[in-house]
Amino acid sequence: MKPNRVWSTDVTVIKHNHTEKSNLISFIDLATRKVIAYTISDSMTTSVLIKTLLKAIATVSNKKDLKKLIIHSDQGSIYTATEYIEFCRKYKFKISYSAIATPADNAVQESFHARLKCETFYNNYNTQNKIKDIIIIKKYIEFYNTTRVSLKK
Structure with a gap:
């Protein structure tokens, strides 16, 4: 499979403490298995999703590559x-x-x-601090895209 043919997307909730949480919306290119765009937001809205999708589109230098793009997700609202x-x-x-x-x-x-939750918050950090947690998420995505060993087709 070539890059920019199928992207997957989903939202996950990151709980910082008993009262604060953030939503992580991410897009992954299924050919490269890399996170091509993400947004960490206090709200889970369609406008945040579209903003994140625009970030993903911006990563593609040749927009013709997106002509047959399939975006896969769950059936969330x-x-x-x-x-x-x-x-x-x-x-x-x-x-x-x-x-x-x-x-x-x-x-x-x-x-x-x-994996993001397991390899960061559940096993190591549990900071209970929103700002620190967001930094951890950003660092993990960089690690996931560049360093972490993964099996690819």
């Missing part, structure tokens, strides 16, 4: 929102959804989010 669907139609992106209650259909994303 931000992914089935009219605003997101219309945005994808405007760019002629094909939308693909996991079956309901079938996280295995989006295994690359689910695995990435699980």
Whole structure:
């Protein structure tokens, strides 16, 4: 598979303490298994999703590479929102959804989010501090994209 043919996306909640949380929206290119764009936000809205998708689009130097792009996600409310669907139609992106209650259909994303939490917060840090947690997330994504050993096809 060539890069920029299929991207997967998902949202995960990062709990900082008993009262604070952030939402991490990420896009992964399934060919390279790299996080191509992400946003850490206090809210999980369609506008934040579209902002993150625009970041992903900006990483592609030749926009012709996006002509047959498929974006795969679960059927969460931000992914089935009219605003997101219309945005994808405007760019002629094909939308693909996991079956309901079938996280295995989006295994690359689910695995990435699980590993991020396992390899940072659950095992090592647990800072309970939002600012420090966001720095940890950013550093982990850089590590994941450049250093972490992964099996690729």
